[in-house]
Amino acid sequence: MLVQRRGDNAHEMSFYGGDGVLQVERYFATTTALPAQVMLYDFEPGTAEGEHLHLEGHDDSCSATSSDEMYVVTAGEVVMTVDGERTVLKAGDSAYAPAGSLHGVANESDSPARLVLVYGEPKLREPTSNGK
Amino acid sequence: MLVQRRGDNAHEMSFYGGDGVLQVERYFATTTALPAQVMLYDFEPGTAEGEHLHLEGHDDSCSATSSDEMYVVTAGEVVMTVDGERTVLKAGDSAYAPAGSLHGVANESDSPARLVLVYGEPKLREPTSNGK
Numbered sequence A, B: 001m002l003v004q005r006r007g008d009n010a011h012e013m014s015f016y017g018g019d020g021v022l023q024v025e026r027y028f029a030t031t032t033a034l035p036a037q038v039m040l041y042d043f044e045p046g047t048a049e050g051e052h053l054h055l056e057g058h059d060d061s062c063s064a065t066s067s068d069e070m071y072v073v074t075a076g077e078v079v080m081t082v083d084g085e086r087t088v089l090k091a092g093d094s095a096y097a098p099a100g101s102l103h104g105v106a107n108e109s110d111s112p113a114r115l116v117l118v119y120g121e122p123k124l125r126e127p128t129s130n131g132k
Helices: none
Strands: A002-004 A010-013 A022-027 A037-043 A048-052 A068-075 A077-082 A085-090 A094-097 A103-106 A113-120 B002-004 B010-013 B022-027 B037-043 B048-052 B068-075 B077-082 B085-090 B094-097 B103-106 B113-120
Touching: A037 A103, A037 B068, A068 A077, A068 A085, A068 B037, A068 B068, A068 B113, A077 A094, A077 A113, A085 A094, A113 B068, B037 B103, B068 B077, B068 B085, B077 B094, B077 B113, B085 B094
Parallel strands: none
Antiparallel strands: A002 B094, A010 A022, A022 A037, A037 A113, A048 A103, A068 A094, A068 A113, A077 A085, A077 A103, A094 B002, B010 B022, B022 B037, B037 B113, B048 B103, B068 B094, B068 B113, B077 B085, B077 B103
């Protein structure tokens, strides 16, 4: 069975000028055939992923390719910011950051928070039946 | 901001002949441009997703298309079975079920468990530089 254990691909990381250090686990990063990548983020209170964007060809992009990113909160609560708009996300809530949006997430609460982050290149729109 | 709240796309579901009812939340199911789908599973003790497979053209497939599926445990513990092999997954562990594998997950513990499930059609291998 293809199993990855907690800690097998774990990193303490600071992202994009954010505060503190996030605990990050990446899953099947090099072996997945899914067209998306999956990470677990553990945020202690006071930590933050800085604001950033993923857009191919953009001077400020922090990746060479465009990515859409989905953040799913599984425990605790975080503050998500997308293009200057802030909202609180609690366990079971999710936010979607399209490629090119400036976005970041922070734990401004007094308790740890956990998120799963799924990201990948947005797929092309399906062609219509008449090819237009 | 594109936000989905807990309960916006929630379902109580029984899968593939499994035991009991799972709490399932689907995220951005119709609007995502990610080439993968994302769900949150909440398993009470004694509940199970039955064993199943996703393989295009297979008589026993429960989907018309092939899917690889990644299960990430974010709380509690579950028993994952893939092609007859059983293993216990705890928070932070993950299992990968390639298209065509017979797989299922169960909560045999005394506590609730939570998983994030990411699935999609496996991508084609990249062509080599000489086109072979």
